[in-house]
Amino acid sequence: MTSTLVRSAQIHSGTGSTAVGRRRRLGRIGINIGGVALAVLWAFPVYWMINSSFQTDAALYGATPQFLPFPLDLSNYATIIGDASFWSAMRVSALVTAISVVVALFSAFLAAVALSRFRFRSRTAMVIVVLVIQMIPAEALFISQYRMLDSWDMINSIIGLSLLYAGHSVPITIWMLKGFVDGIPIELEEAAMIDGCSRFGAFLRITFPLLAPGMVASGIFALLASWNEYTLALVIMKESSAATLPLWLKRFNVTYEATDWGAIMAGSALIAIPVIIVFLIVQGRMATGLVAGAVKG
Incomplete structure (x- = not known):
């Protein structure tokens, strides 16, 4: 039973x-x-x-949409690549993005380390100020920013637009990097200091390499924000020779009586390619570094 x-x-x-x-x-x-x-x-x-x-105008404006672009038509890409203003806008966007990312990362890195590793008066107030600045809409600052750059004779200037982009990216970059710095135990630096390293040497040799993923992530965010920004560039870069890629794409559209959708799509695809390439390169290096660090550790 x-x-x-x-x-x-x-x-x-x-x-x-x-x-x-x-x-x-x-x-x-x-x-x-x-x-x-x-x-x-x-x-x-x-x-x-x-x-x-990759489609012709006849296919794009046809009654039946084509979900596969066969046969491939490269005339849209030939139109964009043959436009000299496209390469001028590419150069401007590349310079503005590179400068803004470097300035934003350097400034945010110093601020994040100070907020995470040091205890000083008004530290909490500074954190709150950074958060409040991030909450201010960018459009609310256009007039003051324009007058500031105009007084410095930096309208239609790559340096001027880069400084504005860096200023917009710094607050959120500080928050991102501060989280990464907080996640690294300070005991690692203290152990290196016991072994004979100075405070700066311990940070440079121990903590800074561990911040590489955070620097990459923050840099990608700042890169995307600068590369795709439109409204601030529209206010500051009024000359066609100083146009960034988003401005060029808009002005390319209005140069035709009818919208050339094929060329616009080709231009949009070409604008996205550099960001994708940079992301793939950085992603591979970041993964390789993390694996190598795990094996060594």
Whole structure:
């Protein structure tokens, strides 16, 4: 009788565990399907941009949309690449982005280290000020920023626009880097100082290499914010020779009586390529550095 009850309990427990496992698998499958659906929904505009860039005007304005760009038409890309103003805007955007990212990272790095590693009067107030500045809409500062650059004779200037972009990126970059610095135990620096390193040497040799992922992540954010910004550039860079890529794309659109959607899509794709290349390069180096550090550690 006892053995029969034990076997019955085992059977019921096995059935219950099987049902629970089945429900968990179904739940995971549902979550995966939902994730794939969201990914497709997110990626479809990018796919449609690339797809449209390889189609002729007749195909784009046809009654039936073409989801595959066959045969490929490269005339839209030839139009963009053959436009000298595109390369001028590419040079301006590259310089502005590079300067703003370097200035923002350097300034935010010093501020994040000071807020994380040192205790000083008004430290909490400074953190609050950084947060409040980040909450101010960029459009609310346009007039004062324009007058400031105008008094410095920096309208239509790469340096002037770069300083404004860096100023907009610094607050959020400080917050991001401060989180990474807080996550690195100060005991590592103290151990290096016991072994003979100075405070600066301990930070430079121990903490700074561990901040590489945070620097990369913050740099990517500042890069995207500067590369894609439109409204501030519209106010500051009024001359066509000083236009950034978003401004060039808008002005390229208004040069035609009818909107050349194929060329606009091709230009948008070409504008996105440098950012994608930089991201892929940085991502690979960051992953390699993390793996190498784990093996050495």
